[in-house]
Amino acid sequence: MSFLKFIIKNPFRRKNSAILSIVGICIGIVVIVALGGITNGLVSTFEETIHAGGADFSISGKETGGSAYGTNTIDANWTDKIANVSGVNEAYPIYVVLTSVGDDYMNTLIGIDPNGTALADLSINEGRIFKDNASEAILGKIYAEDKGLSVGDSIKIDGEDFKIVGIYETGDSNMAGGVFTSISKVGDLMDDENSISNIYVKVDKGADPQEVADRIDAMYGDNITTVSSVMEMNQMANMLNMLQASSWGISLLAIVVGALGIINTMLMSVFERTREIGVLKAVGWSNRKILTMIVGESLVITLLSAVIGSIIGVVLCSVLCPMMGLNPLFTPYIFIQAFGIAIIVGIIGGLYPATKAVKLPPTEALRYE
Amino acid sequence: MSNIVEINNLVKTYENGHIKALNGIDLTICEGEFVSIIGPSGSGKSTLLNMLGALDLPDSGSINVAGYDLVSNKNLNVFRAQKIGFVFQLHNLIPNLSVVENIEIPMFTSKLSNSEMRSRALDLLDAVGLRDKASLKPSKLSGGERQRVAIARALANNPSIILADEPTGSLDSKTSTKILKQLIDLHRSNNVTLIIVTHDMDVANLADRVIEVLDGKLVNAGDNSLLENKINLD
Numbered sequence: 184m185s186f187l188k189f190i191i192k193n194p195f196r197r198k199n200s201a202i203l204s205i206v207g208i209c210i211g212i213v214v215i216v217a218l219g220g221i222t223n224g225l226v227s228t229f230e231e232t233i234h235a236g237g238a239d240f241s242i243s244g245k246e247t248g249g250s251a252y253g254t255n256t257i258d259a260n261w262t263d264k265i266a267n268v269s270g271v272n273e274a275y276p277i278y279v280v281l282t283s284v285g286d287d288y289m290n291t292l293i294g295i296d297p298n299g300t301a302l303a304d305l306s307i308n309e310g311r312i313f314k315d316n317a318s319e320a321i322l323g324k325i326y327a328e329d330k331g332l333s334v335g336d337s338i339k340i341d342g343e344d345f346k347i348v349g350i351y352e353t354g355d356s357n358m359a360g361g362v363f364t365s366i367s368k369v370g371d372l373m374d375d376e377n378s379i380s381n382i383y384v385k386v387d388k389g390a391d392p393q394e395v396a397d398r399i400d401a402m403y404g405d406n407i408t409t410v411s412s413v414m415e416m417n418q419m420a421n422m423l424n425m426l427q428a429s430s431w432g433i434s435l436l437a438i439v440v441g442a443l444g445i446i447n448t449m450l451m452s453v454f455e456r457t458r459e460i461g462v463l464k465a466v467g468w469s470n471r472k473i474l475t476m477i478v479g480e481s482l483v484i485t486l487l488s489a490v491i492g493s494i495i496g497v498v499l500c501s502v503l504c505p506m507m508g509l510n511p512l513f514t515p516y517i518f519i520q521a522f523g524i525a526i527i528v529g530i531i532g533g534l535y536p537a538t539k540a541v542k543l544p545p546t547e548a549l550r551y552e
Numbered sequence: 553m554s555n556i557v558e559i560n561n562l563v564k565t566y567e568n569g570h571i572k573a574l575n576g577i578d579l580t581i582c583e584g585e586f587v588s589i590i591g592p593s594g595s596g597k598s599t600l601l602n603m604l605g606a607l608d609l610p611d612s613g614s615i616n617v618a619g620y621d622l623v624s625n626k627n628l629n630v631f632r633a634q635k636i637g638f639v640f641q642l643h644n645l646i647p648n649l650s651v652v653e654n655i656e657i658p659m660f661t662s663k664l665s666n667s668e669m670r671s672r673a674l675d676l677l678d679a680v681g682l683r684d685k686a687s688l689k690p691s692k693l694s695g696g697e698r699q700r701v702a703i704a705r706a707l708a709n710n711p712s713i714i715l716a717d718e719p720t721g722s723l724d725s726k727t728s729t730k731i732l733k734q735l736i737d738l739h740r741s742n743n744v745t746l747i748i749v750t751h752d753m754d755v756a757n758l759a760d761r762v763i764e765v766l767d768g769k770l771v772n773a774g775d776n777s778l779l780e781n782k783i784n785l786d
């Protein structure tokens with residue numbers, strides 16, 4: 184028999200107590216793994232959104248009060264002015280109007296330059312992007328599903344038949360259920376070629392969006408205003424930071440509760456085996472060996488908990504999260520964290536009972552009834 | 553014959569000196585000798601045995617066992633592992649380990665490999681006639697068999713001295729005699745010094761020398777001269 188096998192066998196002598204400790208630590212590990220998976224999932228969706236090529240910020244008319252999708256319009260020549268501001272890489276206008284769409288008497292129709300769809304954070308899910316100035320439209324996936332429309336169908340917009348050429352998805356929830364066509368087509372329908380609603384701006388690579396936005400505000404602040412999506416991002420980032428912090432808080436709680444539980448279990452185990460520890464001393468085991476044995480037993484419990492807890496955490500999260508519209512993402516770091524915590528709890532939990540066992544004089548231990 | 557135990561004026565007290573468990577003991581024991589210690593309950597027999605096995609330290613006096621000065625030596629666990637084999641009144645076997653695994657426990661202090669440990673443990677079980685019980689848990693054994701396993705465990709690291717504190721105190725007299733014969737045989741065949749604490753005069757008289765303890769003192773250190781003509785067991 185190896186020393187390791189001896190250590191692994193020992194914690195299961197008191198099955199109920201071992202199981203109770205395992206359940207306790209397991210709960211902590213499940214929470215850490217599940218919360219870690221959810222946080223990671225959110226972070227990765229968030230990062231995808233940022234890096235999808237969406238605009239850094241948008242520009243709207245002063246009187247719209249900063250709403251990104253206001254129906255107030257500005258003059259179309261603002262697009263060229265903004266495009267010429269230093270630091271601006273691309274500037275594409277959108278024109279948002281209310282008109283009859285399909286069987287809806289009033290709905291939003293958004294016009295955008297076919298080349299500017301990436302800036303609006305649209306990604307084509309099916310089909311293609313509309314051609315400029317053509318009677319073609321793309322529908323948000325949510326809208327298309329809702330109305331039972333698909334690529335190839337036609338839809339009446341402002342009394343005119345449009346061909347549905349594509350279905351898009353977007354990280355921007357304001358536009359997920361909308362209908363897009365080219366901005367020149369919208370101008371046509373509205374008989375108004377000189378109005379736009381907003382301008383999407385992407386800054387040069389390496390430029391700070393906030394600085395460029397400030398520059399535009401300084402130059403044209405009397406007439407237009409910048410709506411920084413960076414600000415929304417910051418809010419999102421704050422929320423994620425909070426999630427991550429609470430994940431750490433829960434980890435800490437798990438450490439404290441887990442350590443208390445395991446100390447209790449190991450203390451009882453050491454107490455019950457007082458005579459036995461006396462025998463181990465009598466047959467010549469060193470204090471260090473006895474210490475290793477007890478801390479080892481504690482680690483067996485916590486590591487087993489980490490394995491079980493990780494499996495339960497992943498399974499639970501994979502089943503429940505999609506129901507809540509969340510996409511968990513499990514990275515190795517989460518499991519490193521879970522096992523790291525298990526090891527810390529195991530060592531803390533075993534050390535105190537172990538030192539108590541080691542301090543006991545062998546004769547006392549052997550006299551113990 | 554050289555002395556394996558040399559004790560001078562050994563004193564051990566408990567409860568802040570109120571209990572004088574050992575009150576000035578002088579004793580020498582020869583290598584390979586079989587000594588029995590008798591005396592009433594509470595007279596200090598176990599305390600003396602614990603001193604010999606370095607399970608506790610004396611208050612004063614000197615004690616030298618198998619070349620180790622037990623007062624000054626700091627590696628008493630090495631001494632216990634290599635020089636001493638204990639047999640207690642209660643077998644003190646570990647319940648969740650098999651019989652053979654129990655015998656391997658002292659060998660964790662040695663450099664033996666797992667397979668060497670196993671084969672040595674099985675040899676020792678052979679010697680006490682329990683090889684066929686090797687894989688059983690101690691709870692499946694009779695009281696006498698458990699004590700024989702404890703004897704095999706005491707021999708695990710090939711000790712110089714076996715210290716047995718009333719090893720058959722909890723067994724009936726027939727089993728008791730059988731086990732003691734086995735222990736004495738092993739003492740002879742392994743040439744290991746054997747020190748037994750016992751209440752039983754029949755057992756005590758099998759020894760080369762009988763030492764009597766009373767109130768922490770030796771009232772009779774026994775006759776060393778009988779050493780040469782050992783009592784024949786059969």
Ligand SMILES: Nc1ncnc2c1ncn2[C@@H]1O[C@H](COP(=O)(O)OP(=O)(O)O)[C@@H](O)[C@H]1O
Nearest residue numbers: 566567571573592593594595596597598599600
């Ligand atoms: N650890 C201890 N703490 C307090 N008193 C003890 C301890 N060990 C032994 N004694 C006392 O020392 C005396 C001798 O005990 P012991 O050596 O066990 O006697 P014996 O083995 O001859 O029955 C007794 O009075 C006993 O109560």
Ligand SMILES: [Mg+2]
Nearest residue numbers: 597598599717
């Ligand atoms: Mg006693």
